Amino acid sequence: MMTAKTPTLKIIQIPGPDEKKPGAAAKGAGKSGKKRWQPEQAEPAITVKDLKIRYKSVAAYSIKKKLLHLQGADTKTFEAVRGISFVVNKGQILGITGKNGSGKSTLLRALANIFSADEGSIDLHGHSVSLLAIGVGFNGELTGRENIMISGLLLGFSEELVREKMDDIIEFAGIGDFIDMPVRTYSSGMHSKLAFSITAVLETDIMLIDEVLSVGDEKFKKKSYQRMKELIEDRNRTVVIVSHSLSTLTDLCDTVMWMHEGKIMEIGDPETVLEDYRKFMS
């Protein structure tokens, strides 16, 4: 088994694409046109130190099971993230990949403050953060419009701002009159379109994206991918993308982190890391 590398400094020291050898720089810039992180901009947006996240002794238990079977405590412990450290600077686009169960999504949820760290720390340096994931939770009984408002308020935006952006979100989602229907009547594609549109239009300082770039039909996929690129091009926005799509990571990210069994296997420029990952998986 490969040993995990020490990533903390490496991620800061990765040169921007413009500083790479001419061929590589041209390749990166040509693909996405957004590779804009520079070392001198090194203002940390996310600092993760020795982060460990476990699923242990918190399993819900049944009184019946306790009384009838006299089971001991539910002591099954699974360490999803095993002491990782890294820094993502402001404006940087970090891609995270790895096979299923490697701790990517758990890490992303910890960054979004949904999971607590069992050990170590996560510092977002006061930046606002939103998690964009497939199947973002909606109240099925409420209309799409009401769910937009609720999601916006949950993301920390004011009611006025959400109202201001409401038309843009509805237009981007492109679900027509369904916007005033209860969300439970939506197809899964419409559900995802609306979820994506909310986060894509209501912009936060840090965007965490979990396998969301391929939602909806072909037309919406192109539109969402384009929008994602626009968002990423904003120099003030920090983005962390979890994806299995190596082409997406190569195209959008300026740094890629490969996770395996809760640890960082490698972190660095996309081409190198993804090539090693490809070899490992083959």
Add this chain to the structure above:
Amino acid sequence: MKRFLNDLRRYWAYTLYSAKSQLKSEVANSYLNWVWWVLEPFCFMLIYSFVFGTLIGRKIEYYNIYIFAGLALWDFFNRCIKSSVRMVKRHKPIVSRVYLPKFTLIISDIMVSAFKMMICLGITLCMLAVYRVPVTVNILFVFPIVITMMLLTYACETILLHLGVFIEDMANVVNILLRFLFYLTGIFYNIRTILEEPYSSILVKLNPVALLIESLRNCMIYGKTPDLKIIINWFFISLIVAVLGTRNIYKNENTYVKVI
């Protein structure tokens, strides 16, 4: 405390909007829409008036109002407590996607039930007028009684929200306890006439729901001054439990998502 107030301010708009949406969604697909908010308790009032005012004897003065006022408070407490056990699981789609202080779920839930309780209390006032019940200035004690009931409910919900995440059978246990409490509270009868003194007084003092319902009836229907000392005692007990419960939720809320 500072964090609680900051979060309360920050998420107030969400809490309020969520409560309004919840109320709206409950009647959204019905033909009569929001009219049900008034029509439902009004129909219950008519049923109680018919059954308890006409068919069954009148051992208690203004018996139908007596029941209706008691049920207004009991239904509020009962609805909130039952709902709190599965609060986090019910909101899984949201809490697993975005951070939200979990106590705001409780407050939003209390707002929904409080709205319904206010309609019931409004109908109780109408009944007082229809039955020409002599109303005194003591009716103003309704406000501190209702506020204490809300605080007590919040306090209980903070405990049950936490336990409900980790104990699967909590809902069954709570249902049994609520049924037991219902009979100890005296919704359809007067505890004081069922039990001898000092047992009835002890029961009312130890059961805050019974105390608050009796106090509400006394000040609304019978013009009596409630026992403020005991109400204040329960207010502060509820406040302490609410603070401890909220702190406990803050301490554990990020692990809830791991469990659900």
